[in-house]
Every structure is written in structure tokens, then in C-alpha cells.
Amino acid sequence: MDDITILQAEVLRTLASPRRLEILHALAKGPLEVGHLAEAMGMSQPNASQHLAVLRTAGIVEAERDGREVRYRLVDPDVTVACDLMRSVLKRRLNRLGAIAAEGGASPLLTSATR
Amino acid sequence: MDDITILQAEVLRTLASPRRLEILHALAKGPLEVGHLAEAMGMSQPNASQHLAVLRTAGIVEAERDGREVRYRLVDPDVTVACDLMRSVLKRRLNRLGAIAAEGGASPLLTSATR
DNA sequence: GGCACTCATCAGCACGTGCGCATATGTCGA
DNA sequence: TCGACATATGCGCACGTGCTGATGAGTGCC
Numbered sequence: 420m421d422d423i424t425i426l427q428a429e430v431l432r433t434l435a436s437p438r439r440l441e442i443l444h445a446l447a448k449g450p451l452e453v454g455h456l457a458e459a460m461g462m463s464q465p466n467a468s469q470h471l472a473v474l475r476t477a478g479i480v481e482a483e484r485d486g487r488e489v490r491y492r493l494v495d496p497d498v499t500v501a502c503d504l505m506r507s508v509l510k511r512r513l514n515r516l517g518a519i520a521a522e523g524g525a526s527p528l529l530t531s532a533t534r
Numbered sequence: 535m536d537d538i539t540i541l542q543a544e545v546l547r548t549l550a551s552p553r554r555l556e557i558l559h560a561l562a563k564g565p566l567e568v569g570h571l572a573e574a575m576g577m578s579q580p581n582a583s584q585h586l587a588v589l590r591t592a593g594i595v596e597a598e599r600d601g602r603e604v605r606y607r608l609v610d611p612d613v614t615v616a617c618d619l620m621r622s623v624l625k626r627r628l629n630r631l632g633a634i635a636a637e638g639g640a641s642p643l644l645t646s647a648t649r
Numbered sequence: 650g651g652c653a654c655t656c657a658t659c660a661g662c663a664c665g666t667g668c669g670c671a672t673a674t675g676t677c678g679a
Numbered sequence: 680t681c682g683a684c685a686t687a688t689g690c691g692c693a694c695g696t697g698c699t700g701a702t703g704a705g706t707g708c709c
Binding site for chain 1: 536537538539540541542543544545546547549550551552555556559593610612613615616619620621623624625627628641
């Protein structure tokens with residue numbers, strides 16, 4: 420099997436978490452410390468630290484010490500560009516399918532999203 | 535939490551499998567039947583069918599009966615565009631980090647890919 | 650040095666997922 | 680209708696993952 424395919428699957432699996440997507444979305448606006456991040460999105464500090472560790476292991480974010488705080492930032496904006504592209508695709512789809520669903524059509528895309 | 539974020543996480547989770555990425559890659563060249571797909575990538579028929587069911591539930595592929603065979607195709611090439619974009623980003627990274635690793639530097643991106 | 654604070658890590662549990670295997674459903678030809 | 684083929688589904692097991700709670704490691708202030 421292709422190495423890049425396996426690597427890509429790992430990165431995708433890393434991103435396949437609403438929490439981590441939110442973290443990326445937050446870090447896209449600028450670097451943040453662990454505590455601020457945890458408080459901003461209402462998760463426990465260990466949980467935030469674990470998610471950040473996962474993102475760091477995947478090479479998506481990087482850490483930098485500043486006193487007793489640790490500031491995290493995005494390594495490469497290109498990954499988030501791909502994410503935003505997918506995001507916009509899904510947005511378009513939601514709008515299109517939402518219009519269809521409004522007149523009684525069911526959509527597989529929404530079965531789990533609207534439940 | 536944002537609905538689109540959750541939806542995106544589900545789609546990413548659906549794609550976060552080397553097998554399914556290979557399936558997408560194969561379907562990108564054109565529609566395929568379940569048996570041909572299973573044989574082409576050396577997986578059992580039920581396994582291929584399950585992966586296709588997952589992709590179909592996520593609205594990434596769609597099925598069409600043709601006699602006793604079922605032909606699967608991509609619903610929207612845009613998703614694969616995002617995938618290819620991420621793929622090229624990773625390729626660039628691999629090349630860049632490979633050059634660094636050649637002179638002794640370690641990289642978190644490669645820890646799991648080269649093991 | 651001692652204390653308060655920030656972050657990382659560990660242990661444990663609940664839950665989901667992928668796989669092989671067996672089997673059900675659907676479709677065509679004789 | 681019966682048999683052969685293509686696909687889908689259900690079951691069970693092994694494994695990975697996310698969360699909580701507790702603890703350890705690093706840092707700055709007194």
C-alpha cells in the first residue's frame with residue numbers, strides 16, 4: 420500500500436474530531452496557551468493537553484514555552500486550507516440538501532448530522 | 535458546537551482509513567463494481583461492501599445497479615479535490631522532511647510513517 | 650527553599666470500529 | 680422455479696480512542 424496514503428489516513432484520523440477541528444479553528448486566528456484554549460471551548464485542561472499532543476505528534480501544531488505557559492500554533496496553514504476547502508464544500512452541500520429536504524427529500528448526509 | 539464542524543469531523547473520520555482512501559483513489563478514475571474493487575485491492579468482498587456502505591452513508595459515493603452488479607461512483611469530485619490538495623501538501627512535506635532527515639534530523643511526521 | 654500555577658502524563662473505563670466468517674437478499678439464466 | 684452469481688448484512692472478537700480523575704514535571708514568585 421502507498422506510504423502517502425497511510426500517512427494521509429493518519430492525518431485525517433487526527434483531524435477527525437470535532438474538538439480538534441475547533442482547536443485548529445481557534446489556532447487559525449493566532450497562537451494560544453493550553454489553559455486559554457481549554458477554557459475557551461469548555462474542556463478540561465488534561466483533555467485539551469491530550470488533543471494538543473495528538474495534533475503535535477501529527478506535526479500539525481507546534482509548541483513554544485513562554486514562562487510557565489506553553490503557546491501552541493499551527494505549523495503549516497496549508498493543512499487548514501485543505502480543511503477550509505472541505506468545509507466550504509460541506510457548507511454548499513448543506514445548503515443545497517437543506518433546500519431539497521425542505522420539500523420532503525431525505526439525505527444520507529444529514530442522517531447523523533441532524534439526529 | 536458548530537454543526538458543520540461535527541459534519542466535517544464525520545466526513546474526515548470516514549476518510550481516515552487507508553482502505554477507503556484507496557477506494558476513493560480507484561473510483562476517481564471511474565465507476566467500479568464491488569467485486570472488481572475488492573479484487574483490485576486485495577480485500578474480501580464483504581469488507582469492500584462494508585467500506586462502500588460507510589462511504590455511501592457519508593454521501594461520498596453513490597451506488598447504481600447494473601444487472602446483478604452494483605456500480606459505485608463518486609458523488610462530488612470536490613471532496614477528492616480537497617483530499618488531493620492535502621495529499622500534495624503531505625508529499626511536499628515528506629520530501630522536505632526527508633531531506634532534513636537525511637542529515638540526521640528527526641521529525642514527528644515520520645515517527646509513525648517510517649516505523 | 651517553599652509555594653502556587655501551568656501543563657503533561659498515567660490509569661481506568663466506556664465506547665466505537667475494523668476484520669473474518671457465516672448467512673441473507675437480490676438478480677439473471679436455464 | 681431452481682441454481683449460480685453478486686452484493687449486503689449480522690455476529691463476535693480484538694483493538695484503538697476519548698474522557699475523567701489523580702498525579703508528576705517544569706516554572707516563576709515570595
